[in-house]
Amino acid sequence: MSAPLPSCVTDPLGAVASAFDAAIGSGDTAPDQDGDWGIKATLQEALDRPGVMEQIPEINAVGVDNVRPGQLVRFRCMVQDMYNPEYYVGAYKDRSTGGKWRTTKFTERISGGNSVNTGESQPDDSAERVIWERRVLYCVPIPGESSWIARDDEDMVAKILAAAGERKEGPAAKVDEKVDEKAASSNPVAKHPRADHATCPPASIVPEAAESMDESLNLPLGATDVADGLPRAAPAIVKVYESEDALPVKLNDVLELVGVLQIEPDISNDVSNTNNDQQQAAMAAAAAAVNGDPATSGAIEAPAEIRTALIQHLAVPLGGDVLAAEYVLAAIVSRVHTRTDSLALGKLSVTLMGVPEGGDLPRNLAAAIADIAPCVAHLPLSIAGLNARSWTPKKDYGVNRLRSGPLQLAPGTVVVLDETALTSGQLRETGVRNVQALKQLVQLQELEYDFQYHQMRVPVDVAVVVLTSAKQGDSVVQGGECRVPLRMVKDTRVAEQLDPVMARTMRRFVARAWGSDHSISEKAGKEIESEMVAARQGERKATELEFHRWLTIARLCALSSGETDLTVKHWKHAMECERKTEERLRLM
């Protein structure tokens, strides 16, 4: 297809070994410092060549079973848990090769490679081994990732088309990765996707069943159903060799890693293990996969048409309600841009009221959103599901792991919260706590992780679309900004398959809008100010919260029109939407 791959891509461990040899020479002395030996630069340079990145298999897309251990792989994932740092024998004197120093960096075993270790090569004197430290992360495939991203990966041609020259090169870093193979292949529940979910591409979870499903895997949304022949997603243990300063990683960060896969049976559980060099996209890597850095990609043609197409697409499952679709679109492109002491500015959560009970609307809507947004989590609320388990992550000291919950999501995920399935019943303690967590999520974009002896507040950035059948009052989960009564003119339908070229444009458009910065002109600012002052004088006094909402919607109108500068036009448009909503609310 293209030029032969560089050797550091085809034989990463060999490249590491030769770099190590070159760095320490053949001397007898121990390397006293952990180093990089130039591997990072070599790999970075190789990955920068066009076409190379695309030929490295992505384990989510290809499936861990189809990759040879020791091979360089890509892994798009979210950091679910961070383990204690690990001390390992970084380099040792190999007696079998006549006292030559060898490194174990990027591999798990002393003898290196995958040959079974024998006692002879065991270095047994402290003078003959040095201990280094590495960081260990538990990474899961991005929860609720839309299937088109993985499919894009599979489809090399499409991939190259989409990504050519657009990828943002993050700082490369070394990652060693383990894949929990047992979890990946032997979970019986997961092998029989429930029939009602099989048709549903976005991540969907039935929490009462989730307990058994993802207990060992720690997937936030449980074992997701896999659409049309994609391999099952597998979590992995990632070992990072880069120092904390060079590669700061936080909980729930989305990473795109490049590393060496190694599958290794362990005593307790089957673990596959990899050595990785990595590349990181600081924002949603998923967005980067189609889009690259929004700032550098060229202008999008005919933004108005794409916006119309997006709204039409979203209106199909909403029974043709364009206004509601517009709000949903605004929610999709919303992002927290500023946090103050008690406010998360920029987020928008939309509550659609009067959704028919028991219909297909929630599922259709989630599917339609998944067509254009990178990550969608469809969470049906039910009494049993709420009572079944904690939705927020909780530390389990028994196994010393952070048990995931469905609300541990990557930044930029759209949550479709389906209240229509909710029946009357009694919430137990867990349930009450889950509802409170949802409220906190919607209101403050914060989640409280339960470490039993203390709570830790973790900022999140997810847009929430609540669907409720209630016609009046508030939804169960309070705190959302917009309440929009739904006006369906026809039945909900599954949005039709998008034309591939159009789909790609739309996804790019959405990713770009999500990631864009924004500004406002002096003039528009003044005008908006006076409008707000006027709004205070009227019959209904607007409150501060309403002002926040208006400004957010106006900003999102601008962004979803492909513009970054807020003008009076957008403000007017936002106010028009708000006026229509208010009218609907009055009539209900």
Added chain:
Amino acid sequence: MVGWGWRARADAELTGVGTGLTFDPGAERTPPCPTSRLSVAAQSPPSRPPPAGRVSQRNDLGTGSRGRYSIGGGTPLFDTPLRAPSIAPSIVDQEDIARGGTGDGGQVSYIWGTTVNVEDARSRLRRFIEHFDPEDRGVGLYDLKLRECFERDDFQLDVDCKHLHGYDPQLYKMLVSYPQEIIPLMDAVCTEYFAQRVLPQDEMPPDENWGIQVRTYNLKETRAMRDLNPSDIDKLVAVRGMVTRVSAVIPDLKATYFQCSACEFHPPMALVDRGRVNEPPLRCQSCNAVGTQTLVHNLCHFANKQQIKMQETPDAIPEGETPHTVSMCVFDSLVDEAKPGDRVEVTGVYRAVPIRVAPNQRVLKAVYKTYVDVIHIRKDTTSRGPKDEIEFTDERIAEFEAMGKNGDIYERLVASLAPSIWEMEEVKKGLLCQLFGATSKTFKGSTSGNKVRGDINVILVGDPGVSKSQLLTYVNKVAPRGIYTSGRGSSAVGLTAYVQRDPETKDMVLESGALVLSDRGICCIDEFDKMGEGARSTLHEVMEQQTVSIAKAGIIAVLNARTSVLASANPVGSRYNPAMSVVDNIQLPPTLLSRFDLIYLVLDKPNPETDRRLARHLVSLHFKEPPPRAKASLDASTLTEYISYARSTYFPILNNEAAEVLVEGYVDMRRVGSAGGRKTITATPRQLESLIRISESLARMRLSNEVEKKDAEESLRLMRVAMQQAAMDPKTGQIDMDKILTGHSASDRMHRTHVADAIQDILSEMGTGKARLSELVSKLKERNSSMEMSIQECRDAAMSLVEQDRAMIKGDLVTLV
């Protein structure tokens, strides 16, 4: 001098051991390094100088054990020059022995792999024990402590490392770098000293296993768990954290007793070396039977051992990361010292051992398991939360003092509290009073020892959407201890205390509710009006007596709940109804209402000027860089520290002047109240107490121990403003919505006084002393073009004349008095 040196003894016995049988009593325990040579080898970093000699006891801590055992009579440990260990000859490199590792013949002994001279270290230690005397009593401090040990019949000697550092920094350095060698050495020195100096001549050592155990604590530097790195392995470290898991006590086999099942002959007891049992020869030495040796468990020696997991304290975790954990092994008397949830500071040896691939294989993984062998545990019992007890450095104190004595501290504090919440300065002032609190007093004269609370309770009643909840959240965040609950989700027992059957022990246990948990803190209750009547009534006791009494299921208890309550509520019908009186709007029982020191009516009143500023603030918040903090304001953590400092250091008292002001103010309030009948909130003696509290907290804010007149005046003003009393018609109890002055900035008020003065001038010039508002507007414009204004604004200005009794307004006619 009977055998307190099992280690020395062990040397002889362990010579030529057979193959190992792994004995691993603890289920949780990982195989403690089956190949002994490997772990011994791993202990010393390769950079150390080549071994010259070796002290035999370096395995002591190495076995993960602090237990000291002796079997039979042994030779005293250090009486003869050190013998090279014959423990496992394979450890000692050939050259090592060749170089004279046996140490015989008066050679200088070094600790293996170091430049530490054993004899030198011994004499330094001896000197320290004998002569360290910080208080000049003529007797060594540790001599006294050892005598205490004798009295108590307890052989643990706690050694403060700061003392050691002060006396002999070199020795301290040795201790930190080579704890596994120095600590046994300390044991030996102390034991020797004890036997020679402390133990009376005629008294025998208590039993043959005795020996002083030294526990070192209070290292110069405490490490963050995160900062431990491979270079700390085998060093003495001190880490602080929270215990999360404690294993059951594990009997750790120390010495084995074998017996021949045929002839009952038993070979001498053998020590267990790092989990490896040294089996006796296969053939019985007495009867020559093969394979008859059996282990007799109840004659073996066991030591207590426990595994503990410790986690970083919440304040040490960087944002967005999970807490790190460290495993620890504790032994003997330290077992069961710490319980889950305890905050502890642990001093111990940081260790790393390789993990075996499988329990029955010798192959090791390249990965190490790290843990701390605990030498000393110090429990942090003084504080329940990390913020409670902040130790202030001298610079910090000087900084706070300078801040407090500066005249603008009140304004700075107001600007620092919830800076993202717009305006509401008056409410913020009230909340500051609450955060700083007043002093609680006990009246000595009365028989009952009456207590008066020092905590200030505040309630915010107001329209929806005026950021009440945000204020509550913020206060919860800055308060040294805060609990946030929502009235809708709280039941009476959840707030106070409840009795529950413990699922494990089946006993009835008392569980604390939110109010008890926020003892000495602030309990924020949102949606107070949505709370059940029963739940609310339980607050009566808490808010005045500051206790929670419970009598349930045979448990009768009174718990302290010295809590300030910050509540927020909506008026009846969600929005404030100006047609009704304040009391009718709030609709809370007067018994409860009177317990709140400050009742804030937060009303949403459109005002073009403030609205415009609000709009500008919001637009810039959303579309530009977040506005930089006002220069003078403090960030949240500094604010918290300042509050804790003020609360812990200053206890203001009223001076006479201030007392008079308060008395007068109170009398006035009573008068207003009685005139209004039931429609207004009548002042009760509680209000007087409230005034005192508020003025005290105001004095505390500026770090003063004296409540001055200005504090008293401010407290009266605060209380009046809180209730919007300035705008209230005392007859009807209604608030004149046009009269609410809050939200006007100082410059506004200045402008208005200017205009008012101008109006007065104009009126006196008129001769009649009367003028219509429209006339005034045009006249004002003539006089000064900057005074162009609407009739409404002119009326406002004239109103201020009316308030000062300088004019009267009737319709639109203004008359000079």
